[in-house]
Amino acid sequence: MSLGPRSGTPLRLVIGCCCLVACVFAVALGAPAYETTVAERAPTEQAMAASLDAYSPSDIDPIAFDALSPSERTAVAGAVRSPRGVYTDRGRSDDGGQFAYRNDIINQYFVDYRGSIYLVRVVVNIGYLWVAGGALGGGVGLLLTASGLRAR
Numbered sequence: 001m002s003l004g005p006r007s008g009t010p011l012r013l014v015i016g017c018c019c020l021v022a023c024v025f026a027v028a029l030g031a032p033a034y035e036t037t038v039a040e041r042a043p044t045e046q047a048m049a050a051s052l053d054a055y056s057p058s059d060i061d062p063i064a065f066d067a068l069s070p071s072e073r074t075a076v077a078g079a080v081r082s083p084r085g086v087y088t089d090r091g092r093s094d095d096g097g098q099f100a101y102r103n104d105i106i107n108q109y110f111v112d113y114r115g116s117i118y119l120v121r122v123v124v125n126i127g128y129l130w131v132a133g134g135a136l137g138g139g140v141g142l143l144l145t146a147s148g149l150r151a152r
Helices: 011-029 045-051 070-081 128-151
Strands: 033-042 086-090 106-113 116-125
Touching: 011 128, 033 045, 033 070, 045 116, 070 086, 070 106, 070 116
Parallel strands: none
Antiparallel strands: 033 086, 033 116, 106 116
């Protein structure tokens, strides 16, 4: 007994497309987030060393604000202007010379900005579970979409 030709869209194709869309959102949620924080502020190297026990005035060699890359300048200026002292940015790093962007590693530097010395900390977080889940969902979505198209 024949049921006749198939009509409509195969369920595998619909589920596959949904998995591909979910993949895009999951990878976007897991994209790197760069969090720049002003940890300490002082007018001079001596005042900074006095507030931080781990440093002597000779250890503090601030980086000139103009020597930073454009995105590093944006991050430092944003953190300084922020009421909480935090600036967060998502997306790709510009591979700046001062901040070594690596996942989940805190980099800290002294920056000379507008007559004050700032201890700036940069943390890069990548949502590994979101990226892995998105990649897995994308693979399943591709397989389901391909089999749904072939069945059609």
